[in-house]
Amino acid sequence: MSAPVSRDLPVAPGPAAALPTAFEAVPDLVGARIARRLAVFLDYDGTLTPIVATPDLAVLDDDARDVVQRLSETVPTAVVSGRDLDDLLERVGIPGLTYVGSHGFQVQHPDGGRTTVPGAESFLPVLAEAADRLDARLAPVEGARLERKRFALAAHFRQVPELRVADVREAVMEVAAAVDGLRVSGGKEVLELRPDLDWHKGRSVRRLFQEIADRTGADLPVYVGDDLTDEDAFREVMADGLGVVVGEPSITWARMRLEDVAEVVRWLAAIADGGGAR
Numbered sequence: 694m695s696a697p698v699s700r701d702l703p704v705a706p707g708p709a710a711a712l713p714t715a716f717e718a719v720p721d722l723v724g725a726r727i728a729r730r731l732a733v734f735l736d737y738d739g740t741l742t743p744i745v746a747t748p749d750l751a752v753l754d755d756d757a758r759d760v761v762q763r764l765s766e767t768v769p770t771a772v773v774s775g776r777d778l779d780d781l782l783e784r785v786g787i788p789g790l791t792y793v794g795s796h797g798f799q800v801q802h803p804d805g806g807r808t809t810v811p812g813a814e815s816f817l818p819v820l821a822e823a824a825d826r827l828d829a830r831l832a833p834v835e836g837a838r839l840e841r842k843r844f845a846l847a848a849h850f851r852q853v854p855e856l857r858v859a860d861v862r863e864a865v866m867e868v869a870a871a872v873d874g875l876r877v878s879g880g881k882e883v884l885e886l887r888p889d890l891d892w893h894k895g896r897s898v899r900r901l902f903q904e905i906a907d908r909t910g911a912d913l914p915v916y917v918g919d920d921l922t923d924e925d926a927f928r929e930v931m932a933d934g935l936g937v938v939v940g941e942p943s944i945t946w947a948r949m950r951l952e953d954v955a956e957v958v959r960w961l962a963a964i965a966d967g968g969g970a971r
Contacts (some may be wrong), residue, residue: 709941715949719963732911735776736918764965769905778843795844797897816888823872832863851882880920896927
């Protein structure tokens with residue numbers, strides 16, 4: 694990354710509120726786009742769409758869709774999500790993107806070909822057993838919602854009364870202990886059970902960026918996200934790229950920040966359109 698972007702930026706996790714705005718990097722990122730050095734990876738929920746009461750309500754609006762499509766015409770662009778791959782494809786639906794589902798366990802490449810992390814399929818029976826157990830445990834908890842994904846189980850507690858949130862956490866931990874082969878991860882008002890493999894968004898982004906670099910010569914990965922699950926990706930791109938956090942988590946590995954989804958859309962437009970006015 695050129696000096697104007699990297700100078701004086703943090704190289705260790707710290708408070709998001711202290712980070713500079715990502716709009717400061719726009720001139721350098723436009724230059725990298727023009728020189729075909731740039732690749733952009735975007736989270737979905739909380740980054741391209743606002744956080745909503747339930748995942749099915751997170752709809753990509755026309756402005757966000759338009760700017761991602763414009764950016765993808767000159768920059769290798771990926772949408773990276775914890776959502777199932779087919780769900781992500783249906784919600785975004787822009788040809789020519791790379792789509793990364795299930796926190797990196799599923800990928801659809803721009804040519805339509807799909808790949809799955811080796812060994813992930815062997816966890817499907819374990820996930821099915823855990824789903825049945827967790828569904829039964831969460832049934833009595835008002836507002837709890839179990840989302841069954843191909844390679845994860847997500848226990849959402851955004852609508853659970855505060856006094857019952859501990860019941861959701863306890864249920865997830867007990868099922869994880871009872872069923873071998875799964876690990877617990879967290880996000881914004883959600884806990885997930887995933888295959889106990891050393892794989893996450895960060896590793897997926899690194900592998901995809903290496904493929905892009907080999908193909909195009911790009912050398913600057915940019916990752917934009919808002920949640921705990923995005924921290925792996927921020928950490929992965931820190932050495933040679935730029936992590937941009939949306940909102941204000943307490944501590945983050947990102948090096949710059951944007952306030953909200955509206956700022957993400959304006960920032961992407963500035964990069965796609967050559968700099969533009971803030």
